Amino acid sequence: MTIPIVRYNGRYYIDYHPGTHDWDDDEGHGPDETVDSFPTDEKGYREWLGEMRAEYAARQAYFDRYVFPIPSQRHEFLHPPSPFPRVDRLPSDATYIVNLDSEVFTVDYGAHFKLGNIPRTANVSLLAAVNSADLENPVYSGACDASHIASPALELPEPVHEIGYASRTVDPKIEVGDVRTRLLMRVLAEVNHTFDFVIRQFGREWAAHSFQVRELSFARLWIASGKAKFLSLPEGLCHPRTCMRDTYGVCAHINPERELPDNGYFDREWAGSSAPLLEFGTMFHLPGELPGVSPQESMYWFDGVLISLVLVVDGAAVTEAVGWGLQQGRSNFQLIAMSLFEVILAEVSTSADPNSQKHPFVSASHPLKLAFPSEEEVTEEWAGQSYLFTSNEGRQQAKRSKSQFSPGFGALITFLEVAAQRRCAAKSNGILPPEVYCKILDHVDYGTWVTCSTVSPAFRSYCLRMYRLNDRWTIPFDPDPWFLGCREGLFYYVEPKDTHTGLSHATVEKDYFWMCHPLPELNWMPIIGAEPRALMVNVLLDDGEVADSDQGDEGNNMNESDGWDESDEGDESDKSEEGDEMDKRGEMDEGARGS
DSSP: OEEEEEEETTEEEEOOOTTSOBTTBOTTTSHHHHHHTSOSSHHHHHHHHHHHHHHHHHHHHHIIIIISBSSOOOOSOSSOOBSSOOGGGOOOSEEEEEETTTTEEEETTTEEEETTSOOOSSOHHHHHHTTOGGGTOOOOTTSSOGGGBOOOSOOOOOOOOSOSSEEEEOOOOOOOOSHHHHHHHHHHHHHHHHHHHHHHHHGGGSOTTSHHHHHHHHHHHHHHTTOOEEEOOOTTSBOTTTOTHHHHSSOSSSOGGGSOOSSSEEOHHHHGGGOOEEETTSSOBOTTSOSSSSOSSSEEEETTEEEEEOSSOSHHHHHHHHHHHHHTTOSSEEEEEEOSSEEEEEEEEEEEOTTOOEEEEEEEOOOEESSOOSOOOOOGGGTTOGGGOOOHHHHHHHHHHTTSOOHHHHHHHHHHHHHHHHHOSOOOOOSSOHHHHHHHHTTSOHHHHHHHTTTOHHHHHHHHTEEESSSSEEEEOOSSOOEEEOSSSEEEEEOOEETTTOOBOOEEEOOOOSSOOBOOSSEEEEEEOSSSOEEOTTSOEEEEEOOHHHHTTTSSBOOGGGTOOSOOHHHHHHHHHHHHHHHHOOOOOHHHHTO
16 A cells, blocks of 8 residues: 655645545555656656646645634645654555755655656656665665756755854763653653654754754753653543554544544633644644744744854854854853754853953864764765765664663753753742742642743752642652663653642553553653643653552562563663663863853
8 A cells, every 4th residue: 555645835634534444455546656647757747746736835825724723613735734754653555745945856755756767667666665764764775867866855964063253062961860851851752752753754854943943943842951841631532643544534432522622722721721733743723823822933042042043054054053142142041952853052242352352262062963864975976966866874873762762862951950940030048948938839820830930049949859741740859769660661660649648659661562551540741831831642651650569679560460571781881881871971161151
């Protein structure tokens, strides 16, 4: 079974309707039949391309007018056009993409041909079926003539390592000893896990100012800064990430009347006091507003920190951001230069000499990994054509990242926490003993807790000793965390406390399977943005309660009856390597951190 996808104006249109496709019958729908329908002469191809673009421009106008504005009626489209195509959920043996933006024809994500010069002498599907990105094998070097090969990836400028100001390289501070940092790192790992497939397959096609890069980067910043509130969906609903509705058109678990809204909007019935919420990453929007929750610019201020979205994270990106910040009238500030895959953290300080000449000085980290692109080094014969290859390292890291921590995210969290400490309005510790304030803060609502965390550094420390997920759930500080061993890495153990009942629940991160199954009682999804706000439905913390027998004598292995391997030496080496990498990170200079 093959599924066609068309990309136009950054949106992906998936032509798939469950129940209408025969798994064994692709007649007229395969990539070869599609290629045969393309004109072979240049004039005919240009006319066809213009007609296709006009057709999809009309489709876009229809969706923008009748489907995406909220409130809208329930639509009949299983997969509305999306900047983030959920292609990993499609039941296809082969997938092909007609990219009308860059004029590229892609088969199975791993073979890219010029849309106007697709090889006709060989079966296109056979040319790519075995050598697909899904199987993590490169396209064979002699598969077809290089004149047919194309790349949907944007051309990257050569990296510039030098910064155009007086500067030095410093090692970022990474602190993972508190429950807040560990929790936020886990949520960021869930974001990577959720969007891993589309980032690896399509991330190099997206410009720094594109909707996809702006939204994903803003979500990472919002979560890393600790500003995300978490919403719990009703217990018993089908798990949003594994529900088979996207695959077969019907959920095998719940009554259709209890399905999640499909119009990109969560009202009070679903979101309670957090309503209204949009669905993150979709084009649904409130009337008169643009889609998304991120700023429209690729350079902006985020809680006093300058954010610069770029394709290449290097010295040139830092230089440009520093110059922009100085033009804004700032002389001392923090900045973050980030792409989908890397980030540089920097601090700018300006001193004046006796002649009042300002001399900015930049303390910057080296580039830190956030995600893994799809390319890797290739043989000399195919040098410069890395778009033909996929990275096994990237895929394996993505599998582990769900439960193992990224130093890049750890440094980002610490960096933004330094900025938050500096923004605290007052320095007074108050007139009451700290334990009294802590007791009061344990019983305030979420909004009051957030406000109190900005009063002073002391009050912020009082607030963070019991990290709030929402009005009901909090996670107490745990100076001695422990993890459960499992096949794919480290599963995170935590004891959330219900402020309504005062009871704590010993829970562990649960893996999920590719089938419909109910949500547990303890499930949380991050809310991104201030106004409007969006719910990351597929970034789900779904923790299950742990029985005493599951914890084991040492508190580091699950009971064998729960299906976990208690003696996986590979995971131990992974943990050791991850720990060694973390230990090698030094602390950022006190002057650079300003702490």
